[in-house]
Amino acid sequence: MESEGKTDRQLNKDYSVVLCKNFSWVFPAVSVSTGERMKKRTPSVIVIGAGMAGISAARTLQDASFQVVVLESRDRIGGRVHTDYSFGFPVDLGASWLHGVCKENPLAAIIGRLGLPLYRTSGDNSVLYDHDLESYALFDKAGNQVPQELVTKVGENFEHILEEICKVRDEQVEDMSIAQAFSIVFKRSPELRLEGLAHNVLQWYLCRMEGWFAADAETISAKCWDQEELLPGGHGLMVRGYRPVINTLSKGLDIRLNHRVTKIARRYKGVKVTTEKGDTFVADAAVIALPLGVLKSGMVEFEPKLPEWKQEAINDLGVGIENKIILNFDNVFWPNVEFLGVVAETSYGCSYFLNLHKATSHPVLVYMPAGQLARDIEKMSDESAANFAFSQLQKILPDASSPIHYLVSRWGSDINSLGSYSYDIVNKPHDLYERLRVPLDNLFFAGEATSSSFPGSVHGAYSTGLLAAEDCRMRVLERYGELEHEIEEEAPASVPLLISRM
Numbered sequence: 001m002e003s004e005g006k007t008d009r010q011l012n013k014d015y016s017v018v019l020c021k022n023f024s025w026v027f028p029a030v031s032v033s034t035g036e037r038m039k040k041r042t043p044s045v046i047v048i049g050a051g052m053a054g055i056s057a058a059r060t061l062q063d064a065s066f067q068v069v070v071l072e073s074r075d076r077i078g079g080r081v082h083t084d085y086s087f088g089f090p091v092d093l094g095a096s097w098l099h100g101v102c103k104e105n106p107l108a109a110i111i112g113r114l115g116l117p118l119y120r121t122s123g124d125n126s127v128l129y130d131h132d133l134e135s136y137a138l139f140d141k142a143g144n145q146v147p148q149e150l151v152t153k154v155g156e157n158f159e160h161i162l163e164e165i166c167k168v169r170d171e172q173v174e175d176m177s178i179a180q181a182f183s184i185v186f187k188r189s190p191e192l193r194l195e196g197l198a199h200n201v202l203q204w205y206l207c208r209m210e211g212w213f214a215a216d217a218e219t220i221s222a223k224c225w226d227q228e229e230l231l232p233g234g235h236g237l238m239v240r241g242y243r244p245v246i247n248t249l250s251k252g253l254d255i256r257l258n259h260r261v262t263k264i265a266r267r268y269k270g271v272k273v274t275t276e277k278g279d280t281f282v283a284d285a286a287v288i289a290l291p292l293g294v295l296k297s298g299m300v301e302f303e304p305k306l307p308e309w310k311q312e313a314i315n316d317l318g319v320g321i322e323n324k325i326i327l328n329f330d331n332v333f334w335p336n337v338e339f340l341g342v343v344a345e346t347s348y349g350c351s352y353f354l355n356l357h358k359a360t361s362h363p364v365l366v367y368m369p370a371g372q373l374a375r376d377i378e379k380m381s382d383e384s385a386a387n388f389a390f391s392q393l394q395k396i397l398p399d400a401s402s403p404i405h406y407l408v409s410r411w412g413s414d415i416n417s418l419g420s421y422s423y424d425i426v427n428k429p430h431d432l433y434e435r436l437r438v439p440l441d442n443l444f445f446a447g448e449a450t451s452s453s454f455p456g457s458v459h460g461a462y463s464t465g466l467l468a469a470e471d472c473r474m475r476v477l478e479r480y481g482e483l484e485h486e487i488e489e490e491a492p493a494s495v496p497l498l499i500s501r502m
């Protein structure tokens with residue numbers, strides 16, 4: 001391995017010297033012969049990105065006796081897991097649900113061990129609904145509540161349309177968007193097309209589907225939309241936020257905040273990583289746990305360039321946008337349901353609010369725009385965005401009192417994420433996620449977009465971190481000889497997941 005023009009031998013000789021002047025980190029040398037040194041020295045890894053995937057990879061490798069340093073561009077860890085405490089209680093601006101509340105969920109053991117309560121919003125394992133139907137209250141733009149029987153009936157109609165979409169796509173070789181598939185189904189079965197208020201409710205269902213993928217129906221692949229694997233157990237909200245999970249996993253790791261990586265150079269036996277400020281880090285291998293949006297942007301240079309098949313996977317996977325506008329009120333003045341929604345003529349005009357009061361007892365509503373609407377809202381100032389969300393609420397409840405505080409996320413324009421999570425776009429194969437995960441020599445890829453089973457999820461990101469760490473451990477061992485310690489397996493937690501529902 002070389003660094004700053006030095007060979008391994010030179011590096012070991014003047015180890016104390018190379019720690020100065022921009023050369024921030026290197027594996028420690030030991031005073032034994034070269035042959036023995038290659039066997040006994042501690043393998044080193046640079047993990048890029050301190051989101052769930054990076055932290056899980058770093059944790060695993062450090063526990064396996066690797067020397068690990070994590071480089072993170074932000075001034076905080078967690079990435080798209082971001083619990084804010086400025087209201088005096090935890091609120092998640094990024095992920096907030098555990099999808100698949102069951103012991104098979106790789107995060108269950110940690111959540112259970114920490115005794116973190118979950119509030120189950122749906123017992124159903126649906127890809128589309130993380131809420132049970134009875135927990136919705138929908139309103140039209142004049143503030144009239146939509147009768148619950150109509151909500152249920154249109155929900156059944158929507159399911160029927162989705163079944164027909166599956167038939168249509170199986171007949172066609174070419175892929176199409178969900179929006180196109182809807183049109184074909186309506187032509188074939190005009191009775192599924194609805195009118196008036198029922199049509200608006202149907203648009204609201206479509207709006208929820210778009211929220212799941214953080215993208216508009218015009219871009220979502222009809223062939224791949226349901227390829228995600230579902231874990232059993234339904235969907236549970238992290239009542240105290242996701243942050244404790246990240247904190248626990250990151251304990252004792254060497255994480256360098258404010259270290260934005262700009263270049264990753266792959267060498268015969270090692271990796272050299274350069275940051276925006278010009279610091280250089282050298283190690284045996286690197287785990288790249290950057291968001292797909294960042295890889296797409298080209299802000300990180302690879303030397304040599306990524307092979308075409310890898311670059312294609314980056315280009316051809318979609319990154320959607322979903323945001324959260326969190327409104328904190330003095331008191332609760334809204335109906336005691338988990339979800340409030342406004343129905344409209346188009347899915348773009350529909351909106352929905354998560355009622356956090358149900359799960360946390362705090363007077364908070366979370367407005368969640370996705371796709372084009374989220375993109376448009378990101379162009380507004382925080383104040384205008386909060387006013388926009390409040391104006392949607394006033395359509396339902398004209399006498400609503402103004403929020404006392406608000407928080408606005410901007411995942412689509414943040415250069416540390418450039419999007420909320422990945423999804424399958426039209427005409428691209430689902431195996432792109434796997435392609436993105438395939439290692440290149442001593443570069444290992446992790447992150448939600450490298451998980452074909454659970455893309456766009458925290459547990460998906462966590463699993464890819466574990467996979468990348470294991471690949472890395474095996475590959476580095478092959479090249480550099482035996483490790484000093486074996487990985488210790490952790491006993492599975494016997495603590496049950498705590499669920500409540502009010």
Ligand SMILES: Cc1cc2nc3c(=O)[nH]c(=O)nc-3n(C[C@H](O)[C@H](O)[C@H](O)COP(=O)(O)OP(=O)(O)OC[C@H]3O[C@@H](n4cnc5c(N)ncnc54)[C@H](O)[C@@H]3O)c2cc1C
Nearest residue numbers: 049051052053073079080095096097261447448456457458
């Ligand atoms: C609004 C929203 C709601 C969501 N809701 C849920 C949910 O309820 N349940 C669920 O399971 N999932 C949800 N998700 C998805 C989930 O948050 C992500 O899938 C997961 O957190 C991604 O983890 P990651 O480690 O792959 O990426 P990230 O968390 O994005 O981590 C990547 C890290 O890399 C850092 N980075 C970026 N550029 C650089 C650079 N150049 N150099 C160094 N570091 C860099 C970033 O700052 C970040 O810390 C949601 C996401 C969003 C945005």
